[in-house]
Amino acid sequence: MVVGVRAPTSQPSRPEPESQAGRPACCSLYHRAVELVGKRWTGAILSVLMDGPLRFSEIKQLVPDLSDRLLSERLKELEVEGIVERCVGEDGSSSRARYALTQKGRALEPAVRALKTWANTHL
Amino acid sequence: MVVGVRAPTSQPSRPEPESQAGRPACCSLYHRAVELVGKRWTGAILSVLMDGPLRFSEIKQLVPDLSDRLLSERLKELEVEGIVERCVGEDGSSSRARYALTQKGRALEPAVRALKTWANTHL
Numbered sequence: 202m203v204v205g206v207r208a209p210t211s212q213p214s215r216p217e218p219e220s221q222a223g224r225p226a227c228c229s230l231y232h233r234a235v236e237l238v239g240k241r242w243t244g245a246i247l248s249v250l251m252d253g254p255l256r257f258s259e260i261k262q263l264v265p266d267l268s269d270r271l272l273s274e275r276l277k278e279l280e281v282e283g284i285v286e287r288c289v290g291e292d293g294s295s296s297r298a299r300y301a302l303t304q305k306g307r308a309l310e311p312a313v314r315a316l317k318t319w320a321n322t323h324l
Numbered sequence: 325m326v327v328g329v330r331a332p333t334s335q336p337s338r339p340e341p342e343s344q345a346g347r348p349a350c351c352s353l354y355h356r357a358v359e360l361v362g363k364r365w366t367g368a369i370l371s372v373l374m375d376g377p378l379r380f381s382e383i384k385q386l387v388p389d390l391s392d393r394l395l396s397e398r399l400k401e402l403e404v405e406g407i408v409e410r411c412v413g414e415d416g417s418s419s420r421a422r423y424a425l426t427q428k429g430r431a432l433e434p435a436v437r438a439l440k441t442w443a444n445t446h447l
Contacts, residue, residue: 224372226386227368227387228443231443232367234442234443312435317354319434323428
């Protein structure tokens with residue numbers, strides 16, 4: 202399967218400006234990542250998908266208090282970002298569809314793990 | 325004779341319930357952590373403080389588009405959580421106050437670093 206190759210974004214030699222404090226500004230890519238992954242419920246959804254694909258109803262069960270509407274919204278956002286993919290069942294019925302992390306999504310595992318470690322130690 | 329009085333406690337040795345999918349539910353501590361760190365602007369503020377203490381105006385400069393009001397609000401939230409501490413200048417003037425990560429805040433470094441690595445590779 203041919204996977205879409207994305208053109209590299211333009212940021213030549215010096216990606217971020219420096220401040221008067223003599224330090225680089227907050228990296229815009231990191232900023233985008235933390236706003237994406239940290240969006241309400243998204244981190245929890247990613248966490249339960251780390252162990253393998255799940256049906257919509259199963260994700261709901263594993264992430265308490267998450268509404269159908271918000272789960273649907275977050276899964277669509279993650280699909281658009283190429284972090285989650287929706288796999289329809291063999292019979293083509295959407296009721297058997299499962300949601301799985303893509304390679305890009307699975308690559309978030311070290312960040313999720315590090316945050317879990319911090320949470321278990323400090324919260 | 326009173327027989328079979330069961331204590332009302334539930335699942336003492338099992339911190340998180342399991343789903344029908346046979347997996348543990350999303351860890352509530354991790355969930356709290358990701359909602360805290362992922363809150364709009366918080367991840368960016370933590371990132372620029374990783375390199376050392378900064379004044380309010382310096383943080384603003386390093387995190388573009390962040391308003392005074394929101395920076396003030398986020399710093400207060402992080403102080404309440406014990407992640408950031410406010411250090412007043414030697415002369416006691418609040419205008420020289422600097423914000424520094426506590427030990428609990430610095431412990432977030434592996435999570436921030438992992439997310440930066442992911443962002444630089446995948447975004």
